[in-house]
Amino acid sequence: MDLEALRALPKAELHQHLDGAIRPETAVELAAEAGISLDLDGARARMIAPPHCRDQAELLTYFDLPIALLQTTPALSRVSAELVEAMASDGVRYGEIRWAPRLHLERGLAVTAVIEAVAAGVEEAARRLGDTAPLIALIVTAMRSHPPGANVELARTAAAFGEPVVGFDLAGPEATYPAPPHAAAFRAAEEGGLALTAHAGEVPGPERIREAIDLGVRRIAHGVTSAQDPATIALVRERDVTLDLCPTSNVQAGIVPDLAAHPLARLHRAGVSVTISTDDRTVSNTTLSEEMARSALAQEMTADELAAIALNGFRRGFWRGLALSRLTDLAQRAWGAWAVTEPAIS
Template sequence: MHSGSAAKPFLLALPKAELHLHLEGSIEPSTLVELRQRHGMDGASLAEVEQLYHYADFTGFLMAFKDVTGHLRTPEDYELITYRLMERLKSENVLHAEVFVSAGVCLWRKQDFAAIFAGLERGRVRGERDFGVSLLWIFDAVRQFGVEKAEKVVDLAIQFRERNVVGFGIGGDERQGPPELFKAVYARAADHGLHLTAHAGENDGPESIWGALNLKAERIGHGLTAEQDPELIEELAERQIPIEICVTSNVRTGCCADLAKHPVRRYFDEGLMLTLNTDDPAMFRTSLVEEYRLVQETFGFSDEHLRELARNSFEASFLPPDKKVQFLDLFDATVLRS
């Protein structure tokens, strides 16, 4: 559950960034009820909506995610969920977030994406003004929708590049969309100055992570199965490729069968560059403070270790260099004072 209030004050006070966070997975059940009522949909009680957030495995989760996106109809819906997300980030002292938008799902639903993006930006601007949180967008393509659809998502990311869209990524079912298919898509995104990330090694083996590196992904989402390949671990450590670790997500989707066996601590000890993230905080009933608390309690990370992970989250961000330095200076000043 969201135990931000029960967490140590240190974790709350620690300035944090979040780099792997899906907007559509951040919608609290109460907001989903509001959206259902807004659109005159049946089954608008809290209990019915909470039912949506229960699933047995990774495929079940992907289905639930699709279901949730079905509640997002208008630009105002997107504005609302962006603003609510930023409010929550502020309450956990998350100063900066890079947020995935499933642009591929909007296209699939034949929504007017320019209008939706205007709603997203209104939410972002209001959220920044009211909560002082910095937010950049990453457009995410659904790999099982295929390469042509991913091309269209890159088109949109290029189109809105000047309006806080900082990167491109692929997510969804790795087994139905291996990275090799997306080589040209990634190259074109990079040519247009977009940063690159990829979900990899979440529900498929280490070869999927090698594939993401071949796409020139600058960060790896999850990287859960890297531990099966010592050579890959060495490569990731040597190149200090940031890994967007999402512990609760991996357990809830069943990608990691047992929390105690999650590789986060082994990765840390091997010198990998790690960041902690929630992935879909509402859908996985977690928060970023909870993720820090969880790894500390389960794997014995010290406060000093957690400071390092929090600092990594700014270091591994796609912020422009001057902004990144500002955040790191602020981080160092705050942490040295504490």
């Protein structure tokens, strides 16, 4: 399969984290500004996770440096703009960027200022990119480990911000922190008009996926462990919940041993709505085009299957309004034409 052809196709990416996508070169400069000693090798070693971590908890340690560096308005805006540029050069035409504003308050910023800084970076990238700028929506992430009351406040602030913030998410160590204590935050987000998603299914057992579905989410970030349990697959399908899967990241977190064992294609064939994303361009050292190419090859997908999964990204996006419908039409034509010329993936 031609990676360049995939790169040129219009793509949607629904699951990626701002803090997992800092360019190592940028990290070195931000560290210098923050008085942290860091060279390029050090930045790479602390931000790019190995192919196989022990578990999700170990993978999460690769976000410690990024979080430390993203504590000022200029740093947040710069990294946001650079991520949008990276997505544009990868052919992403619609992207949702998520991050946890409450992790960026260490040096005095308020939650609203953090959201403003990221939105300003996205706008700056749009100015620089002009016609090639992707449509970008933001998802505000609440941390499982944070106090439920603080997350309710976060949901209200995120909802009050308005566009480009369109969604509300939950993330963090699943093994230790269940989702139900954060149900009130999800109600507040929903009442404020935000679309709901949550991270779940990166640790063994389908319970965390059921908890996320009980929060009323339309999409689950990962949800990989649903594949182990027919009843959970049935529930995900019945509620029409989309799983935003990130194959390389899931291998790194130790949920599956390798890409061939990832349930992406199997879930798609079982009628579950799935999408492909990078999760973290830097931490997982990948691009969306590469994720699509590698997954399609490892799982022996047909071109039609890959096209259908790619189009789910547009159809299941949280952005409301014509801009996304227009992009969906464009993507449908482009992927349809590609699938005709690419009958077998090899």
